[in-house]
Amino acid sequence: PxxxxxxxxxxxxxxxxxxxxxxxxxxxxxxxxxxxxxxxxxxxxxxxxxxxxxxxxxxxxxxxxxxxxxxxxxxxxxxxxxxxxxxxxxxxxxxxxxxxxxxxxxxxxxxxxxxxxxxxxxxxxxxxxxxxxxxxxxxxxxxxxxxxFCIFEYIYFARPDSFMEDKSIYEMRKEIGAELARENPVEGADLIVPVPDSGVPAAIGYAQESGVPFELGIIRNHYVGRTFIEPTDKIRNLGVKLKHNSNRKLLAGKNVVLVDDSIVRGTTSKKIVEMVRDAGAKEVHMRISSPPSKHSCFYGIDTPEDSELLAHNHSPEEIADIIKADSVSYISLDGLYRAVGQARRNSDDPQYCDACFSGEYPIFLTDREEKHDKMKISRLKEASK
Amino acid sequence: PxxxxxxxxxxxxxxxxxxxxxxxxxxxxxxxxxxxxxxxxxxxxxxxxxxxxxxxxxxxxxxxxxxxxxxxxxxxxxxxxxxxxxxxxxxxxxxxxxxxxxxxxxxxxxxxxxxxxxxxxxxxxxxxxxxxxxxxxxxxxxxxxxxxFCIFEYIYFARPDSFMEDKSIYEMRKEIGAELARENPVEGADLIVPVPDSGVPAAIGYAQESGVPFELGIIRNHYVGRTFIEPTDKIRNLGVKLKHNSNRKLLAGKNVVLVDDSIVRGTTSKKIVEMVRDAGAKEVHMRISSPPSKHSCFYGIDTPEDSELLAHNHSPEEIADIIKADSVSYISLDGLYRAVGQARRNSDDPQYCDACFSGEYPIFLTDREEKHDKMKISRLKEASK
Amino acid sequence: PxxxxxxxxxxxxxxxxxxxxxxxxxxxxxxxxxxxxxxxxxxxxxxxxxxxxxxxxxxxxxxxxxxxxxxxxxxxxxxxxxxxxxxxxxxxxxxxxxxxxxxxxxxxxxxxxxxxxxxxxxxxxxxxxxxxxxxxxxxxxxxxxxxxFCIFEYIYFARPDSFMEDKSIYEMRKEIGAELARENPVEGADLIVPVPDSGVPAAIGYAQESGVPFELGIIRNHYVGRTFIEPTDKIRNLGVKLKHNSNRKLLAGKNVVLVDDSIVRGTTSKKIVEMVRDAGAKEVHMRISSPPSKHSCFYGIDTPEDSELLAHNHSPEEIADIIKADSVSYISLDGLYRAVGQARRNSDDPQYCDACFSGEYPIFLTDREEKHDKMKISRLKEASK
Amino acid sequence: PxxxxxxxxxxxxxxxxxxxxxxxxxxxxxxxxxxxxxxxxxxxxxxxxxxxxxxxxxxxxxxxxxxxxxxxxxxxxxxxxxxxxxxxxxxxxxxxxxxxxxxxxxxxxxxxxxxxxxxxxxxxxxxxxxxxxxxxxxxxxxxxxxxxFCIFEYIYFARPDSFMEDKSIYEMRKEIGAELARENPVEGADLIVPVPDSGVPAAIGYAQESGVPFELGIIRNHYVGRTFIEPTDKIRNLGVKLKHNSNRKLLAGKNVVLVDDSIVRGTTSKKIVEMVRDAGAKEVHMRISSPPSKHSCFYGIDTPEDSELLAHNHSPEEIADIIKADSVSYISLDGLYRAVGQARRNSDDPQYCDACFSGEYPIFLTDREEKHDKMKISRLKEASK
Structure with missing residues (x-):
């Protein structure tokens, strides 16, 4: 405030x-x-x-x-x-x-x-x-x-126990997961595993739609975030396991479908896929409950610049190569609109702000067009006359 | 140390x-x-x-x-x-x-x-x-x-991504949940809802066995535990919602099966049931993935005295009344042994320590028998001669 | 800043x-x-x-x-x-x-x-x-x-190891103390005792001028201010001894001259006099190295309002009664000017700002005349339209 | 405790x-x-x-x-x-x-x-x-x-407002200062300046006995010790001025007698003398209100080892050279005993423990004789068998 x-x-x-x-x-x-x-x-x-x-x-x-x-x-x-x-x-x-x-x-x-x-x-x-x-x-x-209204609130930003526009966020995420399962099934899948905690509702929806069991193949380490002892750099370099650990016995030899809400830079996804493979998974398929994140948000969600977004420059196939997954696929933009209750996206006048996926910014980006660098906002850094 | x-x-x-x-x-x-x-x-x-x-x-x-x-x-x-x-x-x-x-x-x-x-x-x-x-x-x-070996490690104490005696803790908990579903089904159930986070694996097992959908009807509030701002007493009195919130749209009008690992004093269970009812659930059935906790542990698990354990003095029916659930039932002791891979509990020489359920303490409780009060261990409290 | x-x-x-x-x-x-x-x-x-x-x-x-x-x-x-x-x-x-x-x-x-x-x-x-x-x-x-220039800088505010207007603050304070001794001698005095630490230089000047020995009759407790243990209210009520302690053996049976730089509300002076009497002093005379502090400063020294200044409403005799001293006297305004090197105070155009003593404010007090209450400066406290 | x-x-x-x-x-x-x-x-x-x-x-x-x-x-x-x-x-x-x-x-x-x-x-x-x-x-x-009884309590360790053996510490220190003045006068002295705060009572005694004015030529900086902002190393290297500052106008051109309670390693004394010379003093004589500190205390006063004590290896003349003073002299051991009320030191059976000056330790130093290194007291540092 x-x-x-x-x-x-x-x-x-x-x-x-x-x-x-x-x-x-x-x-x-x-x-x-x-x-x-x-x-x-x-x-x-x-x-x-x-x-x-x-x-x-x-x-x-x-x-x-x-x-x-x-x-x-x-x-x-x-x-x-x-x-x-x-x-x-x-x-x-x-x-x-x-x-x-x-x-x-x-x-x-x-x-x-x-x-x-x-x-x-x-x-x-x-x-x-x-x-x-x-x-x-x-x-x-x-x-x-x-x-x-920002469609990303339904995908990730809002809490699952909230409702917006009279819709339950949790239900919307399950719907998105179900639509994702219809659009991007994985043949021979043994398990649907959410990337915790944000991927859980979509993974439940995907599992219910596909009939493949929902399983906690990745455990979130709740202790780490709560400790007052700041981990040293050396400990940090041990990697993502401080935040997540795999459920080895469950994953070994399985065809695993990982469900996550989005891929931003790809760093976390890569570590997660590697961890699941190390646990012995036979195949690892990544299913994303949003369309590819290709564009920065200028309306209040903290996202990196376009050039740092993995999907800005890479196709799903390329991303699969980069994060070492057997396949990567995303829900379609129309599929997403269907999941949140629309017949389809009205391309002339979209019902939601989906600029991060479509690049269609509903509000003019004046500062950006005038090439004002956010970093220069403080005149404290300028010389006085 | x-x-x-x-x-x-x-x-x-x-x-x-x-x-x-x-x-x-x-x-x-x-x-x-x-x-x-x-x-x-x-x-x-x-x-x-x-x-x-x-x-x-x-x-x-x-x-x-x-x-x-x-x-x-x-x-x-x-x-x-x-x-x-x-x-x-x-x-x-x-x-x-x-x-x-x-x-x-x-x-x-x-x-x-x-x-x-x-x-x-x-x-x-x-x-x-x-x-x-x-x-x-x-x-x-x-x-x-x-x-x-302590059977409660399989039920609650160990982390789900560990394995012990060559068994995956997560798998054991799912097995226990499945056995619980076979022993204590709920007719007309709409949803299986875990009490987060510890009830999740058993609830997944219960849901898979019963064919009733697994749903996150209770959301854990991760923000609260992480804040450095100590909540005031007034805020504390707002109750359990600082830790959990119900998923109202999901629960309204439903026949809900709550799965938790144990009932100790019953305080939390009562709040959870009340919260689910407030969200509009038609029926609330509590299923517990352990036998009734009737006896204190003297072997390293921090539990209250016998007299404070709700199941020490109350039948499941009485407990249902106390926590305002439509029904409360527990996995049987034999069912628990089956779930962890035994044919049944060997009553002459039980394969695990299950003293908290059976009252059969495998190691003699010398201090207790000699009526040494733990509180008196410090002679600092005694007068010197 | x-x-x-x-x-x-x-x-x-x-x-x-x-x-x-x-x-x-x-x-x-x-x-x-x-x-x-x-x-x-x-x-x-x-x-x-x-x-x-x-x-x-x-x-x-x-x-x-x-x-x-x-x-x-x-x-x-x-x-x-x-x-x-x-x-x-x-x-x-x-x-x-x-x-x-x-x-x-x-x-x-x-x-x-x-x-x-x-x-x-x-x-x-x-x-x-x-x-x-x-x-x-x-x-x-x-x-x-x-x-x-603010004459109170010479009396109290500046550090004794500074010099201003080419004059040593320490020397000025000794001069003020000497002038105070000439104007207000104490017959039969045994000891000149400074109220530490601010009264020390004037007390040295007073002692040198009067030929009466300078003695540390009051010891400042340096430990208290440095401890991280916040004293409780109960300890605070023990009073000024947390800050000062008397040198009992030295004071017992003596005719003591206390030298301090000023009396503001009189609270501390009263405690100091009481402490010196408790130590057995026969007589306690207070000598002040400034004229009576009768008026608030509006030019940067933090002082209470006029009505809270003891000398605003009371004569030195009344003040002696209030603080239980045998006598209280102050340096005169002209004496103060002499001590800092002037022949006398030029009453038409005083060489220094001495408003706190004379009430003659050299810079117009616009806000005060317009009755602006400092407390109201924040419009946050006013209603919006 | x-x-x-x-x-x-x-x-x-x-x-x-x-x-x-x-x-x-x-x-x-x-x-x-x-x-x-x-x-x-x-x-x-x-x-x-x-x-x-x-x-x-x-x-x-x-x-x-x-x-x-x-x-x-x-x-x-x-x-x-x-x-x-x-x-x-x-x-x-x-x-x-x-x-x-x-x-x-x-x-x-x-x-x-x-x-x-x-x-x-x-x-x-x-x-x-x-x-x-x-x-x-x-x-x-x-x-x-x-x-x-430890004679060093009278010189430095006890607080000046305490009394011990029915004697006022402050009075004893003044007496020691007076005896020091009798034994070690400074011809042509202009000022007696204490090294604050511990040298003050002895300096008052020295000044009263010698008739030379007592002056605060060195001001202690009370702010520094009280700040929570830890000074950086760079600031530390600015030296002793963070603790003390000279009163330049007072010292310039003067024959200054500095009075301090002891010289341990000589580091502080050297900085103090340098500071007084920088302020323009003509001569700087150091007078010490204790005999030379030649031996470590093993009875509770924290002192460095013999070899680090400047007086252990150096005569007063050599010390004057080292700390750049015009002269350095100490009270004699007999003088010290006189000041605290004895006719003289009883060399067969000294009335006080004065081991730090005389090297005569009244209590046998068993650990030291058996060459037990204090550093080795923790067996935690030894290997177990």
Whole structure:
């Protein structure tokens, strides 16, 4: 969260997402005398609110957000009210909950379960909710845009015990796994093994659809992450086994289907495949519950640049060679849309943001087009005159 | 581990297990002038080694261990050698591994995988292994006793990626789950849901045997355990949801079979059942992959006293009432023995230590019979004359 | 120090002093859209620099400082230069040192000794020094004002091993003590005892002037401040002895003159007098090496409000009653000026800032006159519209 | 403190001093089966108490202490009593205090002042005090030996606000300083400057006796020791100025007498003299309020080996050359005895332990004579058979 004392009073802002024109806005703000004490794009939003000529707080927020581009779900707090707002495309999630007389804004419904609150509804794309002593009000202050909820939330990002758009994330992942099994069966498979923990729901779906047994062939080492003893470099070099270990007796001599949610750089996949082979697996087939990750996300998911994405430059066959798997295959983009309940992807106006797979960015990437390097955002690194 | 400077040189000892005559030995040692700086029974062993009249280190260790009763697997280290030894009944595990030219002693084979070492074999009950610059030697210095490996290692204690007695722990747990399904089926069941993480392998076995789908109806909240922010009491009182959350959409209206490894005090089980009911489950049946836990372990597993064990005083039907489940049932003792590969439990000379279920303690509980209260072990609490 | 990214590039600022119109400036800045992320007046200065219409950095700094009132010595740093500046009255100190080819700016000369640097000179009131790769430049950009160096630096604030205005702080304190002895002798005194550590130099001066022996009748407990064990409340209530202890054998039956630099609220003085009496002193006379502290400082010394200053409402006789001393007396204002080398205080145009004694504030207290409560500086506490 | 559970019940022991036959006793104890978990000689005492054949606790303690040699003041605690005991020579101090109904044992009287307790008396050499619910009892269980209180407590070790043997430490130090002035005056001296903080009382005594002004020519930097920021090596190399700084204006052109309590290795003295010369002093004379430190202490004061003591191999003239002082002189041994109230040192049977100056060790140094290297005390470093 970000706090500041402004012309609109004291404000706290929490931000899920990423602005695509933050650098340019920041340059303009700095030129007109604004101070920046961080490199966060949230600070840009607060400056725009502070400088708005509008009088009322909601109007200031709307005024500020009309200047920004990008994907954002924001929660703002003043001394007397809280506000929640989602960008017009609704890329990032935001939900409304209720506990006794109070309202709760959160990214995911599982947060409500933890505190025993009740889910009310999703905030809509472009909707602004204000909650104060008079109650809750909703408005749609922005020009309407087509909905583009992030489809990667269904694949990986959201927690499996949440639901979004009235759909259970766990069920969606099982559906995706089932569709993956229909599209990419493995002949003679003995076991369906998830890469823990994120691959589990899709692997259950794949196993149920294919009739091949679901088995925990890879065990996650829960101890490692919990220790306060920082492993030394030497221990780190022992590799991925600090995080995962294979279930040797189970895998030996088997035709194994590994199910994972995505392949990013391929480093982990390669180690996992090697570990399964070392355990004696006869064949190792990798099945991925997303289309190939070919493009960077500029809307709030932390991903490497295009050039570092293995699928950006390599076909599934090449990837299989690189990670030493007998085969690698992905769910198709249409298959993914089917799994989440669409007849197929509407290529003229896709129902979701799938830019990381399709390269079709629904929100213009202003900073990127103007070749602003994120690394240069801090003028602290520039010389003064 | 425990370190001390002794007549036999400097010694380090690591101990898995529990002595059953430690209090009496300690009393005798203290009477003859020994100092105790901890309440650990390991310190008793070190004192016995230090006071042995034998000259050679191995002979001292054997001399000391002939005086102790209980379940123990020990690793001892001097400046020039390491030794591993298992008690004559072999209650606790101890394995030998190899990495390059070096030997490794560990409780479980999964420890070898982490460092990339090779499993050689289990140390045998009553076996003493010495490793020094001359290599590795084995001896059996104690009177032979019937093997009584702890059957609870198969149910819960060992890691699923280890193997013991040449059996995969994961496979054993699946077998136990399958046997549980045969003995205690649930009519009209919609889902088999493990209590994470320990109930997962048995639930997979149960699901495969029963043909009812395996589903993650309860999600473990991995964030909580990893945070450095200690939750306040108020947050703690929000209850078990900090650790687990239900998968509401999946459970609503369903006949749910929960699979867990054991019921100890019943507190967690009660919360889990309540959470599943709150999610809308129509029926909730609890199936336990062990016989009822009726007796305390005195051989190294940390369990509450008999009186605090729910099954010590209650039938499965009463337990179902207490935890608000539609039914509770357990695998039978014979069923458990079948699952781990025996025809049935040999009641005259059981193949495993199953004292926590049967109450038949294979090693005499000297301290307990002499009514030594563990709490009184520290004479620091007694008055001096 | 305060860092920010601004239109003038990245800036770091360290500030010794206090602005007297910060609240008003901050209000104006906030109204025009500035964000404040702290309650420090330094942030006001950085905003003014950022918003200046001037182009060159020095010109921006001068532009900003022409808008502020108060007492300040500033060190500013950009990527390419450092600058030092003192307010036109020169209330707070700032000195220039040299180490090899580099210049050093610091508040006191003792800082130079620590790093082995050489003292060059004091920065002058109203002087601005710029140091960059081209060397060092000096300018006097502000309207000339009468010098008003803080006389309390000589009494208490500066370190005794520093010198200011070419005068040794230690020598000045001894002179003040000697003048105090001439003005306020104690008949039949046996010992001159400093309240450690700040009263030591004045006590030495008093002893030398009066011919009465200087003795360490109060020992400072150096251990307490250094321990990592936080004393509990119960221990705190044991009182001032954690900080000081009396030298019982020395004080018993004696006529003791305690020398301290000032009496603020009187709490510590009362405990010290009580401790000396408990040690058996026959008489306890308190001599103070400053005039009565009657007024708050608004120029950078942290003092309580007028109403909490014991001398604001009480005569020396009343104070003696309150702290249970046989007598309390202070150096006179003219005596203080004599001790620091003036013939007498020039009442039309005093040579130093002595507002804390005289109530004559040389710089207008704008925020105070406009009744801006410092506590309200954070608009975070105000409601938003 | 050291805690253990023993045949005599639980014991806690705090030890001021050092045993001279600990190594030999430890060897014997280890041979008979004792475990050592530290390298402290206190552990030896506890073992001897635990192994005593006596029944009552006091008798056990006496039995144990009859076997040890060395200088010790001990406080022992059981569940029901506390005991205090001083070795027969009374080398180290131990005092008795009272607070309400309770007794307090401490090394120095200043500890009583901190908690507001009353000083009762010194524990006598060879005295054993027992305090329990029945009150306080005293006995003298050891063969009577001549008193040999550590004279270095008066010079440096005790706190100036304590008293011992009914003498004020502060007064004794002033007396020593006065005697030093009589024995070693400095012609034409301008200033008497203490090396802070330990040299202050002796310097006051020297100044009063000589009539030369006492001045704080060296300022101790209190900030450094209190910071949590660990100085880097580079900063450390800046030298002693992190601890001390000179008062330049005061010292310039002066004939300065520095008073310090002792010269150990000479490193600090050399830096101090250099610093005073850098400040412009014309002459620098070092006067030491103890005789030359020529011999290691084996009775509880942490000192380097003989060969590292500057005075072990060098005359005062040579030392003056080494530390670059104009002269160095020490108080004589007889002068020291006079200052603490004796007519002169009784060379047949000295009134104090002055081994560090005279080399006459009143208690036999058994371990040293048998060439036991302290470094070898841990058998952990030896090979086992």
């Amino acid at each position: 970000f706090f500041a004392d402004t012309n609109a009073g004291g404000i706290g802002v929490a931000h899920n997402g990423n602005l695509t024109n933050a650098y340019g806005l920041r340059q303009d703000l700095v030129k007109s005398g604004a101070l920046f004490q961080s490199t966060s794009d949230t600070e840009v939003i607060v400056h725009l609110i502070a400088r708005s000529k509008e009088e009322k707080f909601e109007a200031r927020v709307v005024d500020a957000l009309k200047q920004v581009e990008g994907a954002y779900s924001l929660v703002l707090m003043t001394r007397k009210k809280i506000m929640g707002v989602r960008d017009p495309h609704g890329v990032r999630p935001l939900i409304l909950g209720k506990l006794n007389d109070g309202y709760i804004l959160a990214s995911e419904s599982c947060a409500l379960d933890i505190v025993g609150a009740e889910y009310v509804r999703d905030i809509q794309p472009g909707e602004l909710i204000t909650i104060d002593e008079k109650g809750m009000r909703s408005s749609f202050p922005f020009a309407k845009k087509p909905s583009r | 425990f370190f001390a400077d002794t007549n036999a040189g400097g010694i380090g000892v690591a101990h898995n297990g529990n002595l059953t005559n430690a209090y009496g030995l300690r009393q005798d040692l203290v009477k003859s002038g020994a100092l105790f700086q901890s309440t650990s029974d390991t310190e008793v062993i070190v004192h016995l080694i230090a006071r042995s009249k034998e000259e050679k280190f191995e002979a001292r260790v054997v001399d000391a261990l002939k005086q102790v009763e209980g379940a123990y697997s020990l690793v001892l280290m001097t400046r020039k050698k390491i030794m591993g030894v298992r008690d004559p009944h072999g209650v606790r595990p101890l394995i030998l591994g190899k990495l390059n030219d070096g030997y490794i002693l560990a409780s479980e084979s999964c420890a070898l995988d982490i460092v990339g070492a090779e499993y050689v074999r289990d140390i045998q009950p009553g076996e003493l292994i010495t490793i020094d610059e001359k290599g590795m030697r084995s001896s059996f210095p104690f009177a032979k006793k019937p093997s009584r | 305060f860092f920010a990214d601004t239109n003038a590039g990245g800036i770091g600022v360290a500030h010794n002093g206090n602005l007297t119109n910060a609240y008003g400036l901050r209000q104006d800045l906030v109204k025009s859209g500035a964000l404040f992320q702290s309650t420090s007046d330094t942030e006001v200065i950085v905003h003014l620099i950022a918003r200046s219409k001037e182009e060159k950095f020095e010109a921006r700094v001068v532009d900003a400082l022409k808008q502020v009132e108060g007492a300040y010595s500033l060190v500013l740093m950009t990527r390419k230069k450092i600058m030092g500046v003192r307010d036109p009255h020169g209330v707070r100190p700032l000195i220039l040192g040299k180490l090899n080819d580099g210049y050093i700016l610091a508040s006191e000369s003792c800082a130079l000794d620590i790093v082995g640097a050489e003292y060059v000179r004091d920065i002058q009131p109203g002087e601005l020094i710029t140091i960059d790769e081209k060397g060092m430049r000096s300018s006097f950009p502000f309207a000339k004002k009468p010098s008003r | 050291f805690f253990a559970d023993t045949n005599a019940g639980g014991i806690g022991v705090a030890h001021n001093g050092n045993l001279t036959n600990a190594y030999g006793l430890r060897q014997d104890l280890v041979k008979s089966g004792a475990l050592f978990q530290s390298t402290s000689d206190t552990e030896v005492i506890v073992h001897l108490i635990a192994r005593s054949k006596e029944e009552k606790f006091e008798a056990r303690v006496v039995d144990a202490l009859k076997q040890v040699e060395g200088a010790y003041s001990l406080v022992l605690m059981t569940r029901k009593k506390i005991m205090g005991v001083r070795d027969p020579h009374g080398v180290r101090p131990l005092i008795l205090g009272k607070l309400n109904d309770g007794y307090i044992l401490a090394s120095e009287s200043c500890a009583l002042d901190i908690v507001g307790a009353e000083y009762v008396r010194d524990i006598q050499p060879g005295e054993l005090i027992t305090i329990d619910e029945k009150g306080m009892r005293s006995s003298f269980p050891f063969a009577k030996k001549p008193s040999r």
